[in-house]
Amino acid sequence: MAAAHQPLSPPESDARAARVPWPLRLAPRLTLLAFAGPIVAGLAGTALPAIGVLPALGGHEPSLEPWRRLAAQPGFATSLATTLATGWAATLLSAIVAFGWAALVLHRPWAARIGHAVAPLLATPHSALAIGLAFLIAPSGWLLRWVSPGLTGFEVPPDVSTVGHWSGWPLVLALLLKEVPYLMLMALSAMNQVDARAQFAAARALGYAPAAAAFKVVLPQLVPQMRLPILAVLAFSLTVVDVALVLGPGHPPTLAVLAVRWFSDPDVSLYFPAAAAAMLLLAVVAASLAAWLGLERWLAHWGRGWLERGARTSALATLGEAAGRFVLPCLGLAALALAGLALWSVAAQWRYPDAWPSAWTPAHWQRQAAALQGPLVATVMIGLLATAISLVLSVACLENESRRRSLGRATGVPAASGPRLRAATTDALYWPLYLPLLVPQVAFLFGAQVLLVRAGLDATLAAVVWAHLVFVLPYLFLSLADPWRAYDERYTRSALSLGASRWRVFWRVKLPILLPPVALATAVAFAVSVGLYLPTLFAGAGRVATLTTEAVTLAAGADRRVIGVWAVLQALLPLAAYALALALPRLLHPHRKGAA
Amino acid sequence: MNTPLRLEGVHIAVAGQPLVARLDAVVEPGQCLVVMGASGSGKSSLLAWLAGTLDAAFEARGRVSIGELDLTPLPPERRRLGLLFQDDLLFPHLTVGGNLAFALPAEVRPRAERHRRIEAALAEAGLAGFGARDPATLSGGQRARVALLRTLLAEPRALLLDEPFGKLDAHLRGAFRHFVFQHARERRLPMVLVTHDAADADAALAACGGRLVQLATAATGGPSSASEAA
Numbered sequence: 001m002a003a004a005h006q007p008l009s010p011p012e013s014d015a016r017a018a019r020v021p022w023p024l025r026l027a028p029r030l031t032l033l034a035f036a037g038p039i040v041a042g043l044a045g046t047a048l049p050a051i052g053v054l055p056a057l058g059g060h061e062p063s064l065e066p067w068r069r070l071a072a073q074p075g076f077a078t079s080l081a082t083t084l085a086t087g088w089a090a091t092l093l094s095a096i097v098a099f100g101w102a103a104l105v106l107h108r109p110w111a112a113r114i115g116h117a118v119a120p121l122l123a124t125p126h127s128a129l130a131i132g133l134a135f136l137i138a139p140s141g142w143l144l145r146w147v148s149p150g151l152t153g154f155e156v157p158p159d160v161s162t163v164g165h166w167s168g169w170p171l172v173l174a175l176l177l178k179e180v181p182y183l184m185l186m187a188l189s190a191m192n193q194v195d196a197r198a199q200f201a202a203a204r205a206l207g208y209a210p211a212a213a214a215f216k217v218v219l220p221q222l223v224p225q226m227r228l229p230i231l232a233v234l235a236f237s238l239t240v241v242d243v244a245l246v247l248g249p250g251h252p253p254t255l256a257v258l259a260v261r262w263f264s265d266p267d268v269s270l271y272f273p274a275a276a277a278a279m280l281l282l283a284v285v286a287a288s289l290a291a292w293l294g295l296e297r298w299l300a301h302w303g304r305g306w307l308e309r310g311a312r313t314s315a316l317a318t319l320g321e322a323a324g325r326f327v328l329p330c331l332g333l334a335a336l337a338l339a340g341l342a343l344w345s346v347a348a349q350w351r352y353p354d355a356w357p358s359a360w361t362p363a364h365w366q367r368q369a370a371a372l373q374g375p376l377v378a379t380v381m382i383g384l385l386a387t388a389i390s391l392v393l394s395v396a397c398l399e400n401e402s403r404r405r406s407l408g409r410a411t412g413v414p415a416a417s418g419p420r421l422r423a424a425t426t427d428a429l430y431w432p433l434y435l436p437l438l439v440p441q442v443a444f445l446f447g448a449q450v451l452l453v454r455a456g457l458d459a460t461l462a463a464v465v466w467a468h469l470v471f472v473l474p475y476l477f478l479s480l481a482d483p484w485r486a487y488d489e490r491y492t493r494s495a496l497s498l499g500a501s502r503w504r505v506f507w508r509v510k511l512p513i514l515l516p517p518v519a520l521a522t523a524v525a526f527a528v529s530v531g532l533y534l535p536t537l538f539a540g541a542g543r544v545a546t547l548t549t550e551a552v553t554l555a556a557g558a559d560r561r562v563i564g565v566w567a568v569l570q571a572l573l574p575l576a577a578y579a580l581a582l583a584l585p586r587l588l589h590p591h592r593k594g595a596a
Numbered sequence: 597m598n599t600p601l602r603l604e605g606v607h608i609a610v611a612g613q614p615l616v617a618r619l620d621a622v623v624e625p626g627q628c629l630v631v632m633g634a635s636g637s638g639k640s641s642l643l644a645w646l647a648g649t650l651d652a653a654f655e656a657r658g659r660v661s662i663g664e665l666d667l668t669p670l671p672p673e674r675r676r677l678g679l680l681f682q683d684d685l686l687f688p689h690l691t692v693g694g695n696l697a698f699a700l701p702a703e704v705r706p707r708a709e710r711h712r713r714i715e716a717a718l719a720e721a722g723l724a725g726f727g728a729r730d731p732a733t734l735s736g737g738q739r740a741r742v743a744l745l746r747t748l749l750a751e752p753r754a755l756l757l758d759e760p761f762g763k764l765d766a767h768l769r770g771a772f773r774h775f776v777f778q779h780a781r782e783r784r785l786p787m788v789l790v791t792h793d794a795a796d797a798d799a800a801l802a803a804c805g806g807r808l809v810q811l812a813t814a815a816t817g818g819p820s821s822a823s824e825a826a
Contacts, residue, residue: 109652198685201649204672205679206699206750213673216698220689307690308697310704312673 020403027396028430034393035470036432038448039439043282045447049275054450057268066272070280073273075252083255083284086168086248087238090175091292095230097176098183100324102191102222103214103317106200114327115188118181121334123523123574125531127548128567130174130246131555132337134163135344135564137170140352142340148353157352163247168254170247175240177334179233180327183226189482190225191218207312215317216307223296232437234292235285239440242533242548246555255281259442260534264542275446282443289438338571345564364561372547372569379546379573382461382536383529386468387476390525391518394477397430398484399506433474445538452539459541467539468529476525483517516585523581527574547573599663600624601754601786606658608641608650616642616811619658623754625784628777628804630797632790633811639790642811643758646788647679648672662753662786678752678785680760680776684743686731692718692742693727699750717745721775737768744776748783755780757789761796770799777803 048054052063070076104111121129136142140157148154163170191197196218203213239256248254253261255277262274306314344350345364347357445467452458491513495505511518533548540549547570554563585592606619615638623629633639644650646660649672660667667675686695696714704710718726721741731739740760747755760776761769773796780787781804789800797808 194688198681198683199687201647201672202679202681202685203687203698204649205647205677206746207673207676207701209673210671217687221687304690304694308694308710310697310700310702310710312702 020400024396024400024403027393027400031393031397031473032432034466035473036435038451038466038470039432039435039444041451042444042446042448043439045450046275046278046443047447049272049446049450050279052272054271054275056450057271059272066276069273070276073252073258079252079255079258080280080284082166082168082249082252083238083281084288086171086175086244086254087234087288090172090179090237091230091234093172094176094179094183094233095226096320096323097180097326097330098187098324099219099222100320100322101184101327102187102324103211103219103321104324105188105191106196106214106218107210111324111327114331115184117331118184119578120575121178121181121331122185123527123578124178124334124338124571125527125548125574126174126178126240127242127246127531127533127552127555128341128571129178129334129337130243131551131563131567132341133170133174133177133333134246134555135340135560136333136337137162137173142336142343142355145353145355154353164250166249166251168249171240171244171249171254173333174243174247175237177330177337178243179237180330181334183229183233184327186226186229187222190222193225194218194221196221209313209317211317211321212312212314215314215320219320220300220303220307223299227293227296228434228437231289231292232434234288235438235440238285238288239281239442241442242552245552255284256440256442259446260537263442263446263538278440278443278446281440285438285440341564341567341571343564344560345568347561347564364565368562368565372566375545375547375550376569376573378544379530379548379570382464382468382544382546383526383573385461385465386472386529387522387525389465389469390473390476391522393473394480394521395484395518397477398481402484402487402489430477433477436470436474441534445534449538449541453541458539459543461544463539464536464544467535468532471532471535472525472529475528476521479521479524480517483514487514512589515588519581519584520578523574523577526577530570530574530577599753601629601788602659602661603629603646604659604661606642606645606656606660608638608645608654608656608658610638610641610654615654619809621807621809623786623788623806625786626781626804628780628787628789628800628806630789630791630800630806630808631811632792632794632797632808634792637811639792639811640758643679643756643788643790646756647677648675676751676753678747678750678755680744680747680755680757682759682762684731684739686739686742686746688731690731691727692723692729692731692734695731695742695746696727696749699746701751713749717749721745736764737772740764740768740772741775744779748779752785754786754788757787757791759791759793759796761791762793773799774803780804 049057049059050066052059052061052065073079101111101114105115134141138144138157139160139162141162144152144154144157152158199217199221200210200213203217204210208216240254241256241260244254244257248257252258259274259277259281262270262277265274306316343357346360346362348359348361348363350357448467449458452463457463487510491509492505495509496502500508530546531548532546533552536544536546536549547566551563551566551570554566601623603619603621603623606616607614608616619642621629631639631642641650641654645654645656645658648667648670650656658668667677686692687698690698693711693714696717697710700710700713704713714727715724718724721744723738723741723745726734726738726742731742734742743760755776757776761773764772777787777800787800787804787806789796791797800806801808
């Protein structure tokens, strides 16, 4: 077909270049420049001090001294071990629970209904949830209060360590509460891609019990679909800073916290071992990502024998489904953590071991109002700017892509043939988008900060907005890409044939049709920005205060009622954005059904 | 395996609207019950009910049994009714041989014997040597045959055919129909064929004998009753 058309079509590049306006054509390159450039430069800016080169601090000759200092740090080996253990434990447990739940979704209505309940948790910043969890599991926390002194006999909080426990289990638990909902959502969308229900029914018709049918037919197809989300969770869990500051072990801390601690130390000579620690973390992440890919291959290889043996029931599958039931305690615990925050923020008096506050007051909110104002405005402004820029860039990239494709089709240019080819070229174009999700933040943010200082841009609003952009853009693009590509181009073609201009068609037809996903992707992006801790800290040089940086700082020792106020506001802001995103399409198009 | 499939007083309704009203039928081994009707007439719901996968939104009464065994209370995986869909639904993460091994009962052992059975089945369908192939590399007709082989290797008690010829090109259609009916007759499997295509229905009745049931469309036919022909 394509070959028959080819002689009639004008040369490929001319045909395309002539019709896609130049701002759109530039968009992909501009977007990548906003990304890959600073990340690569930032990595280099961290790598050089790691081998002793940082002229501003007198490091001119490459040396291994930073690494010697890092290795000589007391507890270094423990730091490394804790980092690996907590990162992998959080990832594997979240993946097992999410996959188990995905299996349940196929034949248990309650599991499917829960899928809709996780959106508020996705919006909640990691640090707010971590703070709420700390309030819950502390020896003086809510959980023990419920059973004390009745069951435990505790009249005063017991002298045991939970928050900051050396093993890192509270850190793993906090990551679990946040990553399980994320992977649940990703699993749901992956299941739609692989036609899971029909295949599940086919396997059951062949005599397979539900759990075995799900684990042998559907899940093996989900694992490759979920590769990127799982890698992102793994990289994040190994390198998380804010959650580890609130809940992780302190002496010695995880590698990421160690690096940040040194970077923020008044003794600037600690920059060198800090950079070494950041580079080590980069290597740990790279090795872990490779290990997951290896594990996936091994599973696929080993799994074949398991699939082809013909066993209609499987103890392993039943066990996996049982693990899926843990979504309930996970969601319950997360809800309790957030409820606890709200309760503390309005508690006048809450003596141990009372289960509930004995008196209520709005006083903490009133007293914090003045202090809240600046960070609240900064948070909203940074979030809106980063989101707006990301939205324009993402839409421009996607629109460029779809116009080229439709031109390709109209002129018979064979470039747009075959969904597989299309996905491959798109992926190749946009792979740097995934970098910020996979590269440890601390490994390039430090180097980027060095560059910002040199340019005299550190601690400016522009610097912080850019740092947010690096993380906001990937999430916005990834949320928007699928709905944008699923848009039926025939709407555009029929509008064009009615005489409307390209521009008018975009504003009056395409954008309104795509409004629900655009609104949702915008809310996701804003929520990501609100939750960012390290990028704000580094690009702002510690002088730009947002709700998140303040809440994490306060969590180290302030009054719980004060922390409660900050964390509640921090959690409410993204929720408000989500609510707005769901309401907006209904308000603008009240007659349309099935919006959102 | 050569016992009749029996449907007694089957009644399916959705939101108070009856789709299938009191259907009784006995399908002898090797024969075919053909259920015809336009889309929306409830013929797919009837098949889903027989398979045990009918959505909870439907109200269904009646009894389905094979020989002395009442299937009605059994979950889908214990009914052992082979289902052939309009889509072949070959599992994309397994090879052609892997798909067939998936269906072969676990009792068939050891590995060499499993392999032999699969190779024999492929050879019989004119697909010898296809075991290691990715299903995605097969033609539509080849995939359809593999789907039938997969269903048969699971040793079903009866065959439920949900418009399995609907998506095939005209020239493949006749050949695949012949292939399906021939295998079902040889194994003396009772069949239920759901279709809206009169040619499919005629071919089934000519090849296997049996009965035709016409379902009225719920929207136009009022309280539908299963009318009979042939």
